[in-house]
Amino acid sequence: MHRIAIVGGGTGGTVLANRLASELQSEIEAGDVEVRLITADPNHVYKPTFLYVPFGKKTVDDAKRPIEELVDRRVTLTIDEVTDVNTDRNRLSLADRTTRLHYDQLVLATGATLEPEAVPGLAEGGHHFYGPDGAERLRDELADFTEGHLVLSVVGVPHMCPAAPVEFPLMVDDWLRERGRREDVEITYTYPINRAHGLESVADWATDLFEERDISLETFFNVDEVDPDANVIETVEGDDLEYDLLVAIPPHRGSDLVIDAGLGDDGWVDVDRHTLEATAAEDVYAIGDVADVPTSKAGSVAHYEAGVVADRIASRARGETPTATYDGKTVCFLEAGMDEATFIEFTYGEEPYVREPSTPIHWAKLGYNESYWLTARGLL
Amino acid sequence: MTDTDDPDVTIDSKDASCPGPLMDLIGKVKTLDTGTVVELQTTARNSTTDVPEWLEEAGHELLEIEERDEYWSIYLEVN
Incomplete structure (x- = not known):
């Protein structure tokens, strides 16, 4: 059995789990591969929703859905907190104190934490x-x-x-x-x-x-x-x-889990910016906000990184050489008021071009916020 | 030997994209005592103009900018 463990149920972790469930469908059904998503929060939260809450345009409930409704049935879902990552033994410890999980490939997608204090x-x-x-x-x-x-x-x-x-x-x-x-x-x-x-x-x-x-x-x-x-x-x-x-x-700060595992001094995982593999350990990837790459900490980054890492992990699970790489692709909508928006798109080292804001782009942003749940399912 | 030959603190911000090196510096300087000599290593060319501008704004002293083979070393003294 080839075990793939994903820690974190935000955009990166959820998209990745669903992509892997699709790419490795036959291997999972044959019992040769396991894709496990471990997250402490039973809800998946789409954070961009919060920008609209102060203006009364959205509620905080609009931002969350139960994660079990979003992940493919082929994904093994574990609702628990990971308390330790042992990269020498390829092993995770959970907060229940009794479970230890072994992995062949691990992805950290633990996000960023607010630290106003x-x-x-x-x-x-x-x-x-x-x-x-x-x-x-x-x-x-x-x-x-x-x-x-x-x-x-x-x-x-x-x-x-x-x-x-x-x-x-x-x-x-x-x-x-x-x-x-x-x-x-x-x-x-x-x-x-x-x-x-x-x-x-x-x-x-x-x-x-x-x-x-x-x-x-x-x-x-x-x-x-x-x-x-x-x-x-x-x-x-x-x-x-x-x-x-x-x-x-x-x-913001990264994760103590990362510091304790020796994967990054300041809580962000040091990774190769193209392969997203951790520089300090074998068989470990990081995606989303917790990955220290020279682009923005944005949902689109987590989404595109998840696609790349899904391809790399699936290749390795099949015994092939991974070839997919991440070029820093980032897409951000920018609201210019309550009814006009623009967007930017760029890769590593590239300066984006900011288009003239328009009402249709604002509608596109609102439309995307609704269809985001298809992204989380790995469909869009 | 000058101060810049043996800095008290070295901040390695190589490969961080702008404004990462400046933010690394600002975060560190807040924790340092007056008189501390800092070397900021950066591969972002903009740092060689942004950092001196911030040092002047914040009242710290720029000692030297040295161009090395693959990065710049910006030396400063905390005031």
């Missing part, structure tokens, strides 16, 4: 839309926010969904205008480096739009701490910024 005062003083609780709290806060200074601050880099920090101020600008509140709300966007975004073309695009929409831009703005009583952000560069409503992109 890494910046003093941020958890108390800031809001975010990167998880269900944060998105709901921000929705309630925004509903009552009629005047003052709204600051969108990118505190942590790297972070999930590279487009979201730029989308939020453009959406909130539009949302406030529709409600006649915009004249009483000042909006500021801050970013750690000397432009509005890591990707130069997105930075240029956003800078022009911010100017058009009267959104202030602060660059070289690295948050050192937040004073939640005084409503002041203090930066590493020695600046202070007062706020009435702080929406932060919190710091």
Whole structure:
């Protein structure tokens, strides 16, 4: 029996399990191959939904579905937490303390974790839309926010969904205008480096739009701490910024599992950027946010990486030499307001071209959010 | 021997795409004492302009940028 273990039931892990169930259908049915998906959360969560929750356009329940409804019946689903990865013995330990699972090929798809507490005062003083609780709290806060200074601050880099920090101020600008509140709300966007975004073309695009929409831009703005009583952000560069409503992109971290297994010092797995194989151990791959590759931490990346790793793993399971490689393909929609959007597409080292925003692309983004569940099933 | 021959801290950001090296530096500098000499190794050409710009903004001192065979070493002192 050739055992394939996938840890993590987000976009990467779920797409991969379903792709493997399809590619190795006859081997699984013959009992020669097992594809096991191990995830602590019985629900699959589609995180891009959370961006729409503060604006009342989606609910947190829209973001989740039971994972057992999404995975192919040929996949062995284990709902439990992996507590240890032993790459010398090709073995996983589970939180139930009794189960140890052996693997021939392992894929880590454990994602990224929010860590607002890494910046003093941020958890108390800031809001975010990167998880269900944060998105709901921000929705309630925004509903009552009629005047003052709204600051969108990118505190942590790297972070999930590279487009979201730029989308939020453009959406909130539009949302406030529709409600006649915009004249009483000042909006500021801050970013750690000397432009509005890591990707130069997105930075240029956003800078022009911010100017058009009267959104202030602060660059070289690295948050050192937040004073939640005084409503002041203090930066590493020695600046202070007062706020009435702080929406932060919190710091992210990888997985302790990765650090403990010696697969990456900072919780992200060191991988070959093309094969996605771990550099520190044999028979181990990483996909999605936890893989340290020079592109964005985005659902599309996890999706495309899953396709490549499915091909490589299936080849090896059949005794063939794997040839599929990942070229860094990334696709991101960018909302430019409440009813217009654009999108970017790029590979490693490539600067994307930002098209003029349009209503049909906004509809396409909303349509994709609905059809995402087909992506999770490995169909789209 | 100058400070840059023997930095106190070396940050290896080779192969990280922009703005990774600058973010690696900012994250590390926050934890360092005044007077610490840091070498930032980067393969991203933009770092050779972005990093000095940030150092000036944040009040740290650029000591030297050295072009090596396959990467740049940017030396700085934390103020």
